Amino acid sequence: MTIPKKTAPKTKSATVNRMLRRDRGATLAEISKATTWKPHSCRAFLTSIRKTGVTLRKEARPDGSIAYHVTAEAW
Numbered sequence: 001m002t003i004p005k006k007t008a009p010k011t012k013s014a015t016v017n018r019m020l021r022r023d024r025g026a027t028l029a030e031i032s033k034a035t036t037w038k039p040h041s042c043r044a045f046l047t048s049i050r051k052t053g054v055t056l057r058k059e060a061r062p063d064g065s066i067a068y069h070v071t072a073e074a075w
Contacts, residue, residue, distance in 0.1 A: 012037070013045065015035060016034070016035060016042075017049075017070075019034065020056070020068060020069060020070045021069075022069075023069075024061075024069070025068050025069030025070075026069075027061070027065045027066060027067050027068070028043065028068075029065065049070075054070060054071075055070070055071045056068050056069065056071070057069045057070075057071050
């Protein structure tokens with residue numbers, strides 16, 4: 001009998017959480033493209049993450065876009 005491997009959940013919220021944990025974080029455009037959510041829905045999701053006590057850091061990228069990243073304390 002083989003034991004199935006545990007894979008990461010494939011929900012949209014799990015996708016966004018993985019994106020926010022990347023070193024470079026994620027922009028609203030990247031989140032929107034990955035989830036097919038409208039930008040206002042992406043912002044609402046980020047707000048719901050903040051309400052759970054997770055700290056999000058905003059960084060300006062060289063191209064002028066804003067990237068969001070979960071800080072190390074939230075791990």
